[in-house]
């Protein structure tokens with residue numbers, strides 16, 4: 219302990235005699251650590267968003283869209299011929315054992331008016347299953363129920379953004395809003411949901427009963443058609459079976475065969491996002507790896523300077539040895555110096571990295587996640603770099619022959 | 628005088644550099660008793676420094692053996708040699724060899740640091756050693772703020788602070804003018820009177836005249852070994868140290 223304190227004292231003195239050089243040597247480590255911390259923070263911020271989005275979509279979700287798979291991948295359902303119906307959804311929930319809930323949806327954009335406030339928002343026709351699948355609670359008022367759907371009532375639920383925009387501080391419950399000129403009663407306000415995977419504001423929405431949407435808002439030539447059907451499997455293990463069962467059932471109902479191309483597509487949403495999450499994790503790993511390389515380059519800089527320092531101080535080493543310093547004393551002295559360099563560099567780099575990550579999140583509106591773990595690892599890593607790259611020069615100093623060292627000019 | 632403190636038996640040292648073999652020491656035998664004050668003399672390249680390095684455990688002989696205080700140094704591990712240097716030997720060099728950018732006090736403290744002496748005792752002993760050579764008011768000065776004589780006195784304080792069995796000085800006056808040289812010699816004489824055993828190398832017969840015994844080297848051998856009959860007193864010669 220005393221030894222360590224002494225070599226620390228010697229090291230501090232040595233670093234202070236060459237302030238500029240010490241700083242330049244540290245710079246490599248500073249940049250390396252700052253880069254690692256900032257990159258990991260930015261990368262894990264991205265992963266965090268994606269996993270939040272996965273959670274916000276709901277778990278174990280399949281999406282059935284009208285239209286077929288094309289050779290180029292999946293053609294998006296919107297605008298395709300409306301081939302899915304409410305009856306398809308009902309059949310799925312009854313006949314597919316792996317399916318927990320099937321929620322048919324129609325949607326479109328529409329101007330919504332309250333008093334003299336006018337706001338164009340997404341309007342979605344849903345059944346009660348939809349909010350269950352999305353795990354999206356009503357925080358004030360009541361939910362839409364089956365009788366709303368069956369009776370095609372003009373009740374609606376509004377998202378937080380719509381509530382704030384149209385009503386401000388007023389209580390929206392029981393108020394009448396006009397959607398495409400039709401009056402609807404606000405019966406409930408949705409909990410805040412945040413951004414969607416595509417980056418849109420999910421709270422900018424109005425929910426109406428499915429049948430109301432089909433018949434009064436988005437009337438089409440196929441009055442029973444729905445835009446898509448969201449399906450929740452009973453469990454994660456059931457997801458693949460649910461996909462098979464839904465496909466088989468719809469093939470049968472739509473009379474799809476070898477001669478007829480499928481007019482619907484089943485997509486596994488959770489899987490898609492899992493892929494996105496994986497790739498963002500891989501990305502942050504890559505960023506971290508690139509940053510680590512700069513740390514190693516910094517370490518090589520330390521080694522270089524320590525070697526120069528050993529040569530410069532050959533005579534000093536000789537004197538210390540003549541006076542009774544053991545090889546271990548000399549080794550410890552130079553190792554302490556290298557580790558001190560990297561640790562100070564590590565601390566400065568840490569501060570810069572955290573600051574840089576914060577700056578990125580402010581300037582580019584990119585969420586960053588600074589984990590204590592990453593900081594601790596970076597700190598230990600900088601110490602390890604010091605030991606690793608400081609060892610060889612220290613070893614070299616310790617193995618000097620005292621007579622030759624004393625004679626060195 | 629007392630017991631034998633240094634005993635070199637047929638000590639040889641051969642340097643090989645590629646094809647070339649340099650026999651720096653050829654079977655040198657020497658005994659020194661406690662309380663002795665020996666001057667080693669001889670032409671340049673006669674092996675004086677080589678011999679001193681072996682006595683100081685900085686180097687090991689190619690053949691022959693060396694006992695320090697009755698213990699054979701041969702076969703000691705590097706770590707033990709470092710301990711011997713630290714505990715039993717005080718070095719004084721021609722070029723002073725104080726650490727740069729380090730105060731006189733810190734220089735004197737060094738042997739105690741490596742001897743693992745606690746901080747408080749270290750400081751006390753180092754200040755006392757500096758005081759012994761009239762350097763109390765220079766404790767905080769670094770090497771380049773001191774004169775050559777002062778630097779050498781700091782170096783002597785550093786050599787003494789650990790109470791070594793023997794003081795080895797390789798041309799300690801080589802870089803000093805004659806007045807300062809006599810001053811340093813008066814310090815050595817005082818230490819010798821107080822019981823220190825001193826072996827020093829010098830080129831100058833006038834300096835050797837202040838010692839008790841002169842050993843002359845030539846070509847790696849001892850040419851002569853004579854007792855100084857009328858040892859000069861450095862203090863009377865004008866080197867009275869304060």
Ligand SMILES: Nc1ncnc2c1ncn2[C@@H]1O[C@H](COP(=O)(O)OP(=O)(O)OP(=O)(O)O)[C@@H](O)[C@H]1O
Pocket residue numbers: 642643644649650651669670671672673674675676677678
């Ligand atoms: N490391 C070495 N490698 C090879 N030869 C050496 C080495 N050190 C000393 N020698 C040789 O050994 C011989 C004795 O050298 P040494 O330094 O002991 O002489 P010295 O008596 O101290 O001389 P000076 O009075 O000039 O200091 C010389 O011939 C020298 O060249």
Ligand SMILES: [Mg+2]
Pocket residue numbers: 675676677797
């Ligand atoms: Mg010499």
